[in-house]
Amino acid sequence: MSADLPVELMTKSFSKRDADALRLVLDAVPHPIFVKDEQSRFLLLNSSMCDFMGHSHDDLIGRTDYDFVPREQVDVFQRIDRLVLETGEINENEEFIRGPDGEIRTLVTRKARARLPNGAHCVVGSISDISRMKRDAARIEYLTTHDGLTDLPNRTALMRSLEGKLERATSGRECFGVLRIDVDGFKEINDVFGPATADALLRQVAARLADAADESFLARTSGSGFTIVIDNGPHPDAAIALADRLLAAMADAFDLDGRALRVGLSIGMAFYPNDATDVTALLSNAHAALDRARADGRGVFRMFEADMDHKVRVRRALEQDLRSAFAGNELFLHYQPQANAAGQIVGFEALLRWFHKERGMIPPVEFIAIAEENGLIVAIGEWVLREACREAASWPNAVSIAVNLSPLQFRQGNLPEMVHSLLLQTGLEPGRLELEVTESVLFDDFSRASSILSRLKALGVKIALDDFGTGYSSLSYLQSFPFDKIKIDKSFVWMIQKNPQSTAIIRAIVGLGRDLAMRILAEGVETLSQLNFLKDEGCNSMQGYFIGRPCPIETYAKEIGRFAA
Template sequence: MLKVLTCLTTEHDYRLVGVAAVVCFAACFTAFRLYSRMRGAKGLVRAAWLLLTGLVCGSGVWATHFIGMVAYDPGLKTGYSPTGTLLSLMIAVLFMGSGFVVASAQRTRTNDMAGGLILGMGVASMHYTGMTAFVTQGHLVWEHATVGASVLFGVAGCTAALILAGRARSLGKQVLGGVMLTLGVCGLHFTGMGAITTVPDAAIIVPDQLLSGGVLTLAVTSITGLIILGGLGAVAIESQTTRSALERIRRLANAAYEGIVVVQDGRINDANAAFCELLGAPLAEITGKPLYGEILRFSGGEGSRDDVRREGVLQPVEGGREIPVEVFARLMDDGARTETSGLTVLAVRDLRERRSAEEKIRYLAEHDGLTGLLNRNSLQTRLAATIERVEASGETLSVICIDLDHFKEANDQHGHLAGDALLVETARRLQDSVTAPSFAARLGGDEFIVVQVGGGDQPTAAAELSGRMLDALATPVMFEGQDLTMGASLGVSLYPDDGRTAESLMANADMALSRAKEGGRGIYRFFKREMDESIRERRSLARDLKQGITDGELVVYYQPLARAADGEVCGFEALVRWQHPTRGMIPPLDFIPVAEENGLIAPLGEWVLRQACADAAAWEKPLRIAVNLSPLQLNNPALPTLVHEVLISTGLSPHRLELEITESALFKDYQRALDNLRRLKALGVRIAMDDFGTGFSSLSTLQSFPFDKIKIDKSFVENIHRHDRATVIVRAVLGLGRSLEIPVVAEGVETQEQINFLRSEDCAELQGYAIGRPGPLHTLEAWTRANPAPAQAPDQTQAPAEPQATRRSRRSAA
């Protein structure tokens, strides 16, 4: 070792030694940068990187050797043989390339050691082959032990360089590998130089054509510099290209809506911004962390398989609620780079929005969209399941059917928004009235169901709940500054007395509801077996009536009105009849209430109005036609528009149409009704107050609106001269009419005595059987023709006498 140090300090030019060391490190560092690229390549790309790595490293080691040789000065004339010089260069390139190939074949310690051995032996072979090109005036005497030590230095340095550099992916690893390889090469060279002793011999002549030290130094430095610069340039270009491509890919990945994560060996290698946002952590914090198990879990417990979509959950880094995700994995292998082998790219889609949408769809499929209560399908399913549970547990159960009173009127009068407000508020109050496991549902329209589970013994518990719900629904609802009247009727059926299935319990509760409506509304009724047949009959009648309106089974009968002074007919009142195809003539008393209960009164009233106007327009005499309006029609904002359209389509003059209303109809919505009456008056239509003296009659109504006619109810007229009070009332009403200059019509006139009294009290018009019975259109010719035949009363057998109760029901609905 002392001889080696002596040789280095006394026989070498320090400047050239420094140049040799710099050239060696530059070449070794560049070789490891190229080596990192070669490890991640395949095929032709790998071969190109291999050739460049071997050329740079081999030429650098070769340059280090010959610069070091030029720095060596034995005190004798020296030269270099071109053949040996070139041969040593080829050996260096070949061995350097081979060593790096072996080391990069597989990332193991054995491959690194084998590659280091090849590199070390290549440096030794290059060195001692290059020494054969060294020519001097003397003989070279070798110390074999030192030669062996030099080879060991070289192999150790090369092996340590490969082991410590590893994949050489980072700049620090590349510098460390370059330093260790430089130490190995320089250690081998200068130890080998210390193994020789030059014995001068004047007989040996150094030819002049040999390469001189200066020329060799210039040539070696220039060639090696160009090769190193070329290698560094290639690395720089490739790195810049790779960085640009990676930046483009990252921008695209970060623009993606879905999370994208690159996994290698089960650990996170890279990820886009969307994935980092899902985890709630920056990329630097999650890089290198295990993905499967800790962060991402699948239902099957396995990792994501290639080209298979699977669902799992993602756990944010900072904790919190797990995120449902859908994962699609694909192996990333471009066939050109080994660094992509084993890399898996996972597309991670956040399923929270989709799950929320699915949950919303499921909710809407099971619940009513307006009120949030269970819908009909969900009710039947849940009620069936509840019955099974109750049957097993021995609990009690009742089904309560709820229908809002006069909901259709409120909906038509105030608009659909008001109706919706009523339904929503009803649902809220029903939900507040029950506690789990009892529940409420909406069947549709204004009909609701409450299923009471438990609560005590039946029917006491059902009665208590029904009473509470009636009280809750009785409070008005405020809508746009107005109080909307609430109210309901309830029907109750009990399990198992009234049924053991959901269908039978609901059907029987509905029948009980119908009985509650018949009883006056605002009450509840329990199901009774005897009500089954009558309710079925009414429902059948309602279906027939709806079809009858469509099929034209209804007919209009006309009852004449005459002037009291001379008895001449001046108009008719339209009265509806139903000619059922199998039941025959059905009186209004039977079908008008059915029409009211089932929402048929509006189309029925419109049909009567159109038919009566069309018939009257065809009469030769311009007689008036009187048509009754139901409360629902009167409070409908579209009534004036409908009347105008009917008058235009039928060609009837407005002053010939007389619309009769009861004062009780005004009180449903007083202001709206008066507004409609004023609009009708503006069309030229006459307005009559029907059944004056009954119901809610008050003088304020006559003061609020200028009626064209007042009709005294039949109940007073038929008692003239029978009851003094009735006579006084009729005389007072007639006097009131004269004072207000409003003509008065007396209904129900049946005797000559009544006619004489009414004439004496200046009654304007008379109506009743004494004038003429109601009859179909073809019986009116004697009155409606311009030049009638000799007076002949119409067929008095065409229609039976109409009971007073029937007339009142008809007027309230037709």
């Protein structure tokens, strides 16, 4: 190549004055930016692009990617260059490239066609290195789907597995079994020898269970509880054979620091479709069988039987009472404050409550699940939103109000219109309303959910991703939709300084939020040490009993600016 070619290219494409001015502007941009001619030769690069390529500006001008990057990768780059030049359409593509340091990087490259001062077309491109974000997302994904003590899949992974298996079984007329397992005698060992010995025991128990389970899915789902999904039939014979192997696996004592400790297992099993046709009922019935095994003396297995469904009958009665309570205006709201890192109350979350005339206060986790199942949550959710907006509009202090949205509400096509109507009716400023959604909403139908969220954002309301880290935790959700806030689930906050895995998850989520310019709120803050840890890690805001308990809004009259005359 002629030594004068770079100069000739620059002269033909830009005047020196124009090129110097462009470089001055582009060098202020932190992302790599480049301009290529119709032969894919570099005409102009900013300093970030030069650093990315590992060469000086003069070394790169007039040369192509073939001079620096493996041919098979450049073939892809140039194919996209030609497509952009031919169609004039903007192209965004995720690419993988080995950097000068030998590390594989994940890049998002955006290319567009432009016209040079001399009339020729060129390709203008920018590069975003999302490698760290990808690594953070992968780490969060692993940490949130695996148990930190045994490295087995956890409950989140179990639910995904069961949902997928149920879908396949429904379409293919297949059957499968669920075994709920509890370690007999674990509490006594924990009390006598301490948590360190108990943890070491659980790791050895998990290893033996994994060997006995063979290819069946095994998860740790509670302190001393495990769950196995078995699909290689026929059932119940295959499940019974597995239960026998599991019980036999505990026959030998466990050697823990020279101590020979023994534990047993209690096992309950239920089968799809004979015992249940949905995941929740299947797990519940297997747990009912486990309760029977424990009641029958432990060290045995039991299969689900119809007379174990007393809890189901109780649940149905509660469902009828909930319908009556909603119709009779017996539901009400409590409000829990949210504070910024400086301790200032900046908002409240509206939380639904129900005082049963016979049973007293019913836990929300109990009756909201029932409302989700029977569809009543749609009407209840609209009432909650209306009542919360009406109340917040009356506060002298214009702090925010957060309201949870149910996945079922997203299946109603008029959600944005309903929210808009309620804002007009109540007079609440849209910017004060924060709607909280869980990852399951996006997972069900991402394109539809994203469209609905975009329409809600267009109203001026804020959107928060609730319980982040407990569901699917896909980076693509955060990249594809600009959430205003990420809420860290309280289960991680409660384990701060107790479980290194929870601490790592919180740090990863806070870092991810910082990279994506999203605010982070930690739920379940109950102690000063938790608060200080979160502040030190850069968490923007907190919510929990240490900040304030859910109470009638009158409890927080000062915080909302409502003073007695």
